[in-house]
Amino acid sequence: MIYEGKQKIWKDYQKEIPDDHWYYVRSCIRQNFFPASERKFTDITRNDLGKDVYETPYHTTCGGIAYHCDAIPQETAMTIVARQFALMTESGYENYVPSCVTSFGNYVEILETWREFPELETRIREQLWKACRREFNKPKYLAHTSDLIYHWRNEIAEKARYRLIDKETGEPVRMAEHIGCHYAKMFPSKGIGGAEYPYVLAGMIESWGGQVVDYPERRHCCGYGFRQYHMKANRGYCVSNTHKKFESMEPYGIQAILTNCPGCCYFMDRWQYVISEQTGKTYGKDGFGIPVFTYEELAGLVLGYDPWDLGLQLHQVAVEPFLDRIGVEYDPKAKYLGLNKEDLLKPELPTNLKCF
Amino acid sequence: MNHLFEELEKDYRFKEGYHSCINCGTCTAVCPAAEFYRYDPRKIVDIVQTRDDRQIEELLSSDTIWYCGECMSCLTRCPRKNGPGLVIMALRDLSIRTGLFTRSEKGRQMLPLTRTFSRNILEFGYCVYPETFDWNDHKESGPVWKWHMDHLEKSLERLGANYKGDGPGVLRRIPQESLDELKAIFDVTGATERISLVEKYSQQKAEEMGMSLEEYEKKAFEYSSDKHFNE
Numbered sequence: 001m002i003y004e005g006k007q008k009i010w011k012d013y014q015k016e017i018p019d020d021h022w023y024y025v026r027s028c029i030r031q032n033f034f035p036a037s038e039r040k041f042t043d044i045t046r047n048d049l050g051k052d053v054y055e056t057p058y059h060t061t062c063g064g065i066a067y068h069c070d071a072i073p074q075e076t077a078m079t080i081v082a083r084q085f086a087l088m089t090e091s092g093y094e095n096y097v098p099s100c101v102t103s104f105g106n107y108v109e110i111l112e113t114w115r116e117f118p119e120l121e122t123r124i125r126e127q128l129w130k131a132c133r134r135e136f137n138k139p140k141y142l143a144h145t146s147d148l149i150y151h152w153r154n155e156i157a158e159k160a161r162y163r164l165i166d167k168e169t170g171e172p173v174r175m176a177e178h179i180g181c182h183y184a185k186m187f188p189s190k191g192i193g194g195a196e197y198p199y200v201l202a203g204m205i206e207s208w209g210g211q212v213v214d215y216p217e218r219r220h221c222c223g224y225g226f227r228q229y230h231m232k233a234n235r236g237y238c239v240s241n242t243h244k245k246f247e248s249m250e251p252y253g254i255q256a257i258l259t260n261c262p263g264c265c266y267f268m269d270r271w272q273y274v275i276s277e278q279t280g281k282t283y284g285k286d287g288f289g290i291p292v293f294t295y296e297e298l299a300g301l302v303l304g305y306d307p308w309d310l311g312l313q314l315h316q317v318a319v320e321p322f323l324d325r326i327g328v329e330y331d332p333k334a335k336y337l338g339l340n341k342e343d344l345l346k347p348e349l350p351t352n353l354k355c356f
Numbered sequence: 357m358n359h360l361f362e363e364l365e366k367d368y369r370f371k372e373g374y375h376s377c378i379n380c381g382t383c384t385a386v387c388p389a390a391e392f393y394r395y396d397p398r399k400i401v402d403i404v405q406t407r408d409d410r411q412i413e414e415l416l417s418s419d420t421i422w423y424c425g426e427c428m429s430c431l432t433r434c435p436r437k438n439g440p441g442l443v444i445m446a447l448r449d450l451s452i453r454t455g456l457f458t459r460s461e462k463g464r465q466m467l468p469l470t471r472t473f474s475r476n477i478l479e480f481g482y483c484v485y486p487e488t489f490d491w492n493d494h495k496e497s498g499p500v501w502k503w504h505m506d507h508l509e510k511s512l513e514r515l516g517a518n519y520k521g522d523g524p525g526v527l528r529r530i531p532q533e534s535l536d537e538l539k540a541i542f543d544v545t546g547a548t549e550r551i552s553l554v555e556k557y558s559q560q561k562a563e564e565m566g567m568s569l570e571e572y573e574k575k576a577f578e579y580s581s582d583k584h585f586n587e
């Protein structure tokens with residue numbers, strides 16, 4: 001592609017991101033599976049970067065997962081979201097940041113549908129009033145939490161204690177990124193870099209010293225599929241799609257994966273364990289897996305947070321080889337300790353996937 | 357019920373995702389569901405565009421419409437700006453409203469799905485919640501998750517969560533007045549009615565299959581016949 005053409009496409013997918021004053025809503029999946037990432041988002045943005053990121057206890061699920069499992073009607077999902085917007089409005093904010101790709105996709109879809117069909121927005125406003133006696137303004141800016149970490153990536157790099165550089169070889173760490181389907185596949189213009197050249201994660205990896213590695217199935221779905229995971233009978237769908245990605249990645253010497261969506265992060269970690277149990281195969285070096293990180297985990301590591309404060313002990317794929325590679329100092333014996341060093345025993349070890 | 361095609365046309369996802377299809381198969385080429393199941397989104401859009409209610413009814417009664425993972429990869433790639441994934445959402449909605457979902461193995465999963473998510477949302481305010489995540493049903497979450505669940509409160513406390521606590525924070529207790537608002541939203545927007553509908557049709561089907569509703573739910577959740585898969 002000629003350079004100017006590419007520049008033009010890229011320009012279409014830039015997105016204006018205000019530098020401060022965000023109304024923050026949490027993710028169901030992340031609070032369950034990556035509780036420390038959610039905690040660190042507020043710690044990093046408020047304490048390290050000095051930003052105003054506001055949360056009210058009254059917000060709830062956005063309903064996105066139930067909606068994509070077809071368990072609630074579209075108007076229910078829309079009215080739950082309208083209530084979230086009302087809470088933002090009542091709190092005096094206009095920049096809205098959800099902490100989940102499913103949520104982000106849900107918000108974008110709803111706002112776009114209302115733009116196209118204003119009569120539906122009117123109807124949802126009436127339903128919200130009837131159910132909750134609330135009114136709302138639509139957000140002036142909508143960003144995903146990773147958009148904000150991307151926006152502040154250079155400030156994070158300036159404060160960094162570690163870089164994504166192999167301390168033995170001095171080479172950049174070879175990383176894959178996985179964007180998550182609902183970030184930009186439905187409305188490419190709403191994500192940084194669009195669906196074709198998504199840059200939100202690649203930008204973080206590059207500014208923290210790593211190298212982004214391409215592979216053929218880079219844009220393939222992780223295989224979550226909503227009902228395909230939540231129903232035990234369907235989970236073969238999920239593991240098959242993750243398997244396809246890892247097989248495609250294998251020849252490229254990928255040392256870690258950065259993800260955008262909590263589902264993808266969880267599945268790409270856990271299905272490596274399942275594949276190792278089922279077939280004996282592992283994708284990292286020496287019987288280890290390839291560690292998969294959230295963007296807060298990676299930002300936190302770079303900033304010098306303790307890996308166990310970042311919740312890396314909740315990954316099934318051992319993260320220690322990665323920590324050693326970039327030279328993070330940590331106490332291996334503290335991995336599974338509770339608060340005040342309380343002994344909480346240890347998880348059992350998988351059969352084939354090497355762990356500590 | 358009006359003609360099925362007319363019903364589909366009222367759905368906003370259908371309005372957004374259904375235009376004329378040129379049968380190019382691009383959607384099927386990128387589809388993760390087609391990777392695994394005997395599934396071809398191209399065919400679904402093609403059947404719908406016949407506007408033939410008999411064929412649409414067959415679709416609504418079949419396993420086919422439940423294979424999609426709603427990833428929307430098809431939407432990005434379709435040269436005609438169709439979204440087979442969006443068309444599927446409209447078809448599923450109609451299958452639920454007409455009760456036809458109980459005719460297929462995958463459609464019958466609507467009972468456990470509706471029960472799980474409506475309970476999680478209305479009782480806790482979350483789509484997923486630790487108390488309803490049974491490790492024995494989720495062994496893929498690994499031994500590390502078993503450890504976490506065995507030490508749930510302490511592990512969450514260690515990570516700075518506010519599990520069941522007041523005020524903001526990770527896994528905080530959602531205040532009762534917010535849960536009441538969610539219930540009111542369910543009542544006003546048709547979710548409560550949807551729950552009764554799924555229960556009613558599932559109960560009828562369970563009787564027809566000679567099972568208790570609990571047996572029916574368990575089977576829908578965990579049993580898979582092998583007719584669904586690609587070679």
Ligand code: SF4
Nearest residue numbers: 377378380381383434
């Ligand atoms: S990609 Fe679009 S036009 Fe092509 S078969 Fe699929 S729906 Fe039809």
Ligand code: SF4
Nearest residue numbers: 387424425428430441
């Ligand atoms: S939304 Fe459904 S039909 Fe479209 S690519 Fe994803 S799984 Fe396939």
